[in-house]
Structure formats: structure tokens, C-alpha cells
Amino acid sequence: MNPRLDVLREKARRLPLTPGVYIMKNPKEQIIYIGKAKALRNRVSQYFGAGNQHTPKVRRMVEQVQDFDYILTDSEYEALVLECSLIKQYMPKYNILLKDDKGYHYVRVTKGPWSRISEAKQMAEDGSLYLGPYTSGWTVKQAVDEANKIFGLPTCSRRFPQEIGKGRPCLNFFIKQCCAPCRGKISAEEYEDIVEEAVDFLKGGKPFSKKELTQRMEQAAENLEFEKAARLRDRIQAIERVSQKQKVVMSRVPVQDVIAMARVGEKAAVEVFRFTNGRLHDQESFLLGEIDTEPEARQEFVERYYTMRPDAIPPVIAMDEPAEDMELLGQWLSERAGRKVTLQIPQRGEQRHLVDMCRANAAEKLAQDVGRTGKEVAALEELGRLLGLDSPPRYIESYDISNTAGSDNVGAMVVFEDGRPLKSAYRKFAIKGFEGQDDYASLYEVLSRRFHRYEEEKETGEGFGRLPDLILMDGGKGQVSAVLPVIREHGLDVPVFGMVKDDKHRTRAITSEGAEIAIAATRSVFTLVSDIQEEVHRFAIGYHRQKRSKSAISSTLQGIPGIGPARAKALLRTFGTVGRVKEATEEELSAVKGMNAQAAKAVRAYFDGEDF
Template identity: 65%
Template sequence: MTDHEKHIKELRKRAMRLPMNPGVYIMHDKTGKIIYIGKAKALKNRVSQYFGSEKNHDKKVRRMVANVEYFEYILTDSEFEALVLECSLIKQHMPKYNILLKDDKGYHYIKVTAGPWPRISEAKQIADDGARYIGPYVSSWATKQSVDEALKIFKLPTCTRKFPQDIGKARPCLNYYIKQCCAPCRGKISEEEYNEGVEEAIDFLRGGSAQCVRQLTQKMEEAAEAMEFERAARIRDRLAAIKRMGDRQKVVATRVPEQDVIALAQGAGTSCFEVFRFLDGRLCDRETFLVGETGNPKAARGEFIERYYSMRDRVPPRICLDGVAEGMELLRDWLSQKAGRKVVLSVPQKGEQAKLVEMCRNNAAEQVAQATGRTVREASALDELGRLLGMEKPPIYIESYDISNLAGSENVAGMVVFENGRPLKSAYRKFKIKTVEGQDDYASMHEVMERRIREYFDAQGKNISDGFGRLPDLILLDGGQGQVSAVKPVLEAAGLQIPLFGMVKDDKHRTRAIAFDGGEIAIHSNRKAFTLVSSIQEEVHRFAIGYHRQTRKKSTISSTLTSIEGIGPSRAKALLRHFKMITAIKNADLEELCAVPGMTKPAAQKVYDSFHPEAEKS
């Protein structure tokens, strides 16, 4: 037993002596620094779990436990008090292994530059540059969105050209041709008209669209009465642009006046929480938090809600989640007390709210994709597949198996690996079936999985963490319930809880469903997951077939050699290993054949005569 194992055993003994009371536990490293703070309904049960079998922990927990030198605890009268104390202590100590959120909610402003031809932009702080600053605003996203809307509605430039210096010096940019810029660079708009547009944009930003519409409508009517038809038409176009912008915003509007929508997307080493905040039924703010690896999604959601609303004064009456959070009832009570009114936590399954959650989740997947170098499609497909199969988190590392033979001869199997939704060809493996004679795909699949699991346990003693030394998040077999039933006992006997499913084809050899021990899951309606599973099934089939053809070819060549007198399997292998191809053996002279390890001169003569019968006759 190593020193680390002895230390973990000692920590478990101490944890087993803890009381069954609610409280907060605090983990320290060798330097005494606090690295994790958690709450528990029963301290003994919760803390002792950390120092049990590593198989029950995800990577994040294993890393944390490996750094624990000692722990302490504080008893509380209730689990609710433990939650409040936990929030306070995490704020104070910011432990490394807790979910920590960077609060960038500083003040933001709208900047209007001084001088002729003013520009409107977003600013993070007020500078002493003579510009006008409108604000402050709390949300950077809302400020940027408002500025972008105003610039598009009133067709104000976003380029770096300076006016009047650059007027007439170059062709207008693309924004002019798609009718999103009045293009002062063309010299067709006067400074007075331009400044009028800027002031109307400022009124729009200050007063909102409803007030701006009333003012513009009045100006349009006055211009029409004064027979200033060009000006009236220009104002009419701005009113139409405001309406189009409002129609676009209705896509992310909701009948619930005030609520937050929270979704989690997980990737390899990176996770993202996305928060959509709705006020007056309209999306008023959006926040993104990249938080590294999060492990169990239920626990991660619960911890995120604690951290997030510890930083926010405003708690809405309704919070929609993309999945169940750990301790939802406790969180509901805490949020209700913080808000001073009832707060509803829900996981919508259909309707408008479910669509909002899905949109929020897709945005989180976009952030994970950018952070991990994947495409949004890959990140979304893994997320959708994980949810479809009832997995706690997306399957980042997938292994797939297929058996290939010809009427029971040359029985082989192929294993392919997909990591982050992409083939990982360095991890592909080939198996020649050893214990099964004839065509028995179930028994063959059973043997392959036994050998794969045996390789995993052998690798553990050698500190190998890739290839066979790494367990997959998901196993997909080419076949139905029969293949799943054949392999499941192997995983159970090894004490491994790896999600296991089959990939079922239709009569045209296209992916139709996913099989499990007890039924099938239709996947056609889940387009992203369907495409990913189809790609995996096609790839594992191609790889297994390719290996089978290669084996059959070698077998045919080998049988050609072993038919020669004095050449057995060993010498046939030695010849193929040395010359690579049968053509090279045929073209070799007697001296080259004798140079092959294990060959004698008489045996070499037999090989030479076999390929050169005319020489033997002469």
C-alpha cells in the first residue's frame, strides 16, 4: 500500500467518525489552504464518500481528493443553515475546486464622440475626451445590443473612416449595399441630415423604442404637411426598421414577464453555463460563464445556482433549468427567502419554455465549441446524444465495435474511437477472434469486450492513461439487443458502469434506432444525434470490413506459401515479414531467400522452384 493510499484510508476512518448532523465541511491541502467547501445533510455520509472507491468519482473530484491533507467541519442546526454558511464561506475563501464565477457586472456607457460627424459606440468607462456619455448601464450585453440596434435602424456608420477627411476617397463598404449605413463617405448626405440621425438614435437609446416611435411619427407627419417628402420618407424607413427589429426580438420573447433561463453545456475539460434574463417578457440580459470541468451535471447546476444568485441582488420569481439540480427544494427555499417572495425552479419539457431552454443550451454549446476547438454541430450533437440516452453528461469519449467475417471464417473485430465528436484514429484497435469458431457474432463480441477490459486493468498497473488505459464514456455496438445482452455481463463482472447501447440498421443498412437491454430508442427526430451515430456506425463498419479483407488477403497469401513443401506457418510468416509482398518473394533469387531468418537452403530452393518451374525443368 502506497503512502497516498494509507493517507486516504486514514481520512476515511476520520470521516466515518463524523456525526450524522447537517453542516459544512472544509478541505485543506498540505499548505493549509482551503481547496473545497461543501454542505451536507449528514456529514458522515457525505464526507466519507470522498475517500471511498475512486470509481465512484469523476476526474474533478479525484483531483480534489488527491490534494486533501485534512478536513474540518462546522455543525449547523439545519441543511438550510448549512447552505447559507457554505455560500458565505465560499465567497470569503474562493476555494480552487468550487465553481467560481467571475462577476464582470461593472458599469457600461454609451459614448457619443464630440465634434462634427459624431459616432456612437459602447464604452466600459468614462474618459476625459470631450465625448458625451449616456448611462451608466449594468449589463454590457444589453448596452452593446442597444447600440447595435440603433446603428442599424438609423443607418449610422460602424467603420473606422474619419469624416469629413475621408468623404469621397473610397467606395462605400458592404453595409451601404445591404442598407445598414447611410454612407457619408459617398458625399451624398449632408452633415445636418447625418446629425439629425445621430440625435434620433440617442433619443431611441435613452427613451426606448415606444417613445422613439411616437416622436418619429410626429416628425414624419410634420414633414409631410410641410411637403418635405424626402425627409418624411427617410423617417418612415426608420420607423419600419424599428418595427422589424421589434419583430426579430419577439423570437426571444416570452409570456412570462420576469424569469431567468439557465443551461449547462459540458465539453472535454470545459463547461459553460449560459443565463438568459427576461424582464417585461423581453430578453434584457445574457451572461456566459466558462467554468472548466464540472463533473456531475446535477451537482454542478446546484452549485452554480448558489454561486450565481450569491452575486445577484435580483432573484426573479421563476427560474427555468435545462436539467435537474441537486437539492432543488433547498435551493427554492433559499432563493425565496433571498427574494422575499416565492421563487419557482422548474425543468420545462415542452412548449415555449422548453424552446427557450433549448436556445439557451445551444448558446452554451456554442461557447464550449469555441473554447475546445470543436464546431457547434459537434458540441450540440454530443449534448443531444447524451440527453437522448439519459446520460448525466455528454459522452466525450466514445468507443464502437463491429464484428466481420465471411461465413464464419477469418473472424475479426474492429474498435473505433470518437473523441469530441471526431474520429480519434490513433486509438483504433483490431481484434482477431481467438475462442469462437464459426459465425457467432454474440460470442465474438463477448470475447472482444473481455479482452478490451482485461487490457484496461493491465494498463492500470503501468500508469497508462490513454488507449486501452482509458475507459470510454459510452460504448456503441454495431447490432441490436442481442449484442448488448452479450456484452453487458462482461462490464458487470468487471464492476464497470459504462453506458452500453447497440446501433440498429434498417433493411437498407441505414441507422434506424439505438438498442439497449430492454428496448429501442428512435433517433430520427434528433437530427444531430442521428447524424453522429450514423457516422460512428459507418466508420466502425468500414474499419472492421477493411481489417477482415486485409486478414483474408494475408491468409490467402500465407496458404500459397504453406502449400510449398518444407514451408510451414512460421517460415511463411518470416518470408512475408521480410519481403512484404508475394511478388517480391517470386522475384527473389536463391541467395535472397536463404538470407531470410529460419530458412534453410533446401527450403529456399523449394520456394524458388515453386515460383520458377521452368528453372527446375532445365
């Protein structure tokens, strides 16, 4: 804990309730965080207030604060402008900082014969033709890929003319993405003509319409140049395939950016799609590390991103979810761009499709960092949004009850962490508080015992000492209502929902005390929730069958005169099975704790078929 916390708290209480910027410093007088506030006193006091539940990132920052300065401004907008300027100047370690790694990229066309078209990060004095420079490596990669596919140019490692006629052509020839010079059926002159056309295509100096290519193909066929006609046919088909691929990421808004975030725990990733002339021309990914709240992180990201790209602010920015202060952010962007900039949160249609695609890419980027698949990250993201949670639920607990007409009543808890089963955290509960069948009372008992253990072990932060981000009950509103009083009795804030099945015992929806939330339309969420429901049901049924089997075996032994529940349990604990009890001698039976010579004789007589 910071030993200066009381001093800092008192200083924060003396701040005015006016807009401004606050500057946190460590003992070495280094600036470690810069923030803005509508009311300085309220905002800064939150950092040093007693009992605040900070995120790990904020907690670490507060522990390092030796002192703070502040600058008053006339408005919150002025505070935003000043904050951006100071962050750019000092680069504090606890602010979201984006690395501008935009270098120069080129398209390289090697010197013929048998030229190759590829990407290059810098020009070299190798006699090649270089197109560029371009600031986007992604744009160059897309352009080179399109040119090679449309014109059927080789991308393999074979060397020409040395390897012409040696070996079979690769797969690209058979899927009509390469003219395969390795077959020896195309001359060097024809090949260079194709490369020249591809270079014209990349320069944008010569349009290649399907109509023109079709006319050339028909002319070649009339001249009996069937190989040439076939290559032109393949080129037409390649253009159609590329066009279909581009339609997926086309926008009716000519110039815009699309920004989306994916989050797992405190880590987050942001993806930016940039559109020009309605076509996706650039794509950027950023790992943010630890963040506090998503709206705050979105606000900070947009500020940092367009501080880094001041000349590239589009007229329209589509976002997946709102930032902390959309109106203020829009004003700041418009001021920097010198024109109106519109921030929007699309809810349906083409724009929503683009946002969802952008978010899926952010989830994939984050998945690579946290060791999960993109689908798992996306499922948790979407589940959190559907349920109205502040962040995706990383740690999910699920509960179910199993019994046979009220006998051998058990409860089960399974845990999913980051979308996967965490079997080391599974727990079994034998219902002890009552006899008979009452699933609601059983759930109340199970959750009471679970959160009583939390109070005892919360300092460890592990096992029962860890609070779940979400509880899913196998059942509907009744099951949810049965356990909510437990949550309230312990003063906790844990969201609880039920998993509802249809008449075919398949997961249908998620429910709270209020309305149901349909999940069938959201495939990733449907799969995740179905997996959780099936797993908790399987685990509960398995424990119940195990307990029922032991009860049946125990009741067999209890049919022997003088053998009650305690002795039956002791015998099974020692010998493992009834068969081994049957084979034991009187001496071995007498040696079991709780047994005596008379009881051992009764067991032997029972299995030997003798009267006792």
C-alpha cells in the same frame, strides 16, 4: 495519498447524523472547501472512505486536507444559509467561485458634425455625450447595434468629412444598413437629425412606430424627396428585421432568468439569460472549471450566482436540468428575494426552446475553452441525456465484426474522443477462438480480449488501460446482449448500446437490451452516431479486405509442394509480394528463415513452369 487519511476517517465516523456545515483546512490552516450536509457523518465520511472513486478535483482536495471543523445547525436550510455566508467570507479554492465582473458601461455619442454612436467602458472628457451608466455590457452592445442598424449610421473606420467622396461605399450600404455619408449625398444637417432621432430611440423618450415612419415616408414621397423617403423605407425594414430577431428570444414570462449548463469531462460552462418585460436584456457566461456531478454543480452555481446578485432574483428561474435539492434551493431563493421564487424544468414549448438556446450558448462558450466546436460539445451533451448517462461521454469506443461466409473473421474498434475520431487508439482483432461465422461469439471474444488488457494496463490510464465512457456496437439488441456478460464478468460499469440501421443501411436509432431510442429528431446526436457507425464499419471492412487479400496471396504460395503456411508467411514477410518471390533466385529463397535448398528449388521450378 494523504498520510492523515486514517485520522480524518476516524474523526468523520464520530460526527453526528445531524445537519451542519463542514470546513476543510490545509496544513497552513487555510480553508480550502466548505460544504453543507443533511447528515454530517455520512457526507464527510465519503471524502475519506477507503476505495472511493473521487473525481480528480475532489482527490486533489482530499490530499491537501490536514483537518476539518464543523458547525451543527437545526435544519438543512440553516446549513445552506450558513454555507453561503461562509463561502462568501472565505472564498475557498475548491468551491465554485464566480467573479463579479460587472462594471459600468456607457453609450457614447461623439460630438458632431458626423457623430458616431458606440460602446464605452468609461466616461472621458472628450466632449461626447454619454448615456448610462448601465451594468450590462451586453445590453449596451445590443442597444448600440440596434440603433446603428435601424437608423443606418456608419460603423466603419472612415473619417468624415475628410473621406467623403473618396472611394466606394462598403457592404453595409448595399445591404441597407448604412446611409453612407461617404457618397456625399446626405448633408451634415440631415445626418445630425438622424443621430438625434437615434439618441431619442436609445433614451426611450420617443417611440418610433412603423405607422409614424410610414406616414413620414409617404409625405416625403409626395414632396418629391425621394432620397429621404428611401431612407425612411430602409428604417422601417430595419425595425422589422430587428423585431423578427428579438422574437426569437422573447418570453411570455415577463421577468425570469434561464440557466443552462454544458459539460465536457470535468469542465463545465453555465449560461444565464435574463428577461425583463419579456425581452432578453442581459446574458452572462461562466466557466466553472472542474466539477463533480452536474446536479451538485447546478446547486452550487445558483447559490453563488444569486449571492452575487441578491437584488436581481427573478420570480421565475427556468433550468435545463434539476439541481441537487430543488425544494431547498427554492426556499433559499424565496427567503432572499422576500417573495415566492419558482424553479422549473421546462419540457416543451417556448420555455424549452429558450432553455435549449441557453444551453447552446453555454456549449459554445465551453467549446472555445476546450478547443472543440459548439456543435461537438452540444452533441455529446445531448447524447448523454438521451442515454441517461451521468455526464456526456467524452471517450466512446465502437465495435464491428467483418467476415466472408465465416472466413477471415475480424473485429475492429474505433475511438471517438470529445466528438472526434482518435485514430491512434483504433485497434484490429483477428478472431482466433473458433472457425466459422458467429458475430455474437466474435464480439464476445473481442470484448473479452479488450478488457483483459484493461486489467493488465489500467494503472497507465492510456490505450487499453483507459475505460470508455460509452460503448456503441454496430448492431442491435443481439450484439448488446452478446457483450454485456463480458462487462459484468470484469465487474465494470460501462454503458453499452447498439446502433440500429434501417432497410437502407442508414443509422435509425440507438438500442439497449430494452427499447429503442429514436435519434432522428436530434440532429447533432444523429450526425455524431452516424459518423461513429460509418467509421467503425469502414475500419472493419478495410481490415477484413486486407486480411482476405493476404490470405489469397498466401494460398497461391501454399499451392507449391513443400510450402506450407509458415514458409508462405516467411516468404511474404521477406519479399513483400508474390511477384518479388517469383523474381528471387534459389540462393535468395534459401536464405529466408524456415526455407531450405529443396524448398527453394521447388519455388523456382513452380514459377519457371518446370516439373519438380
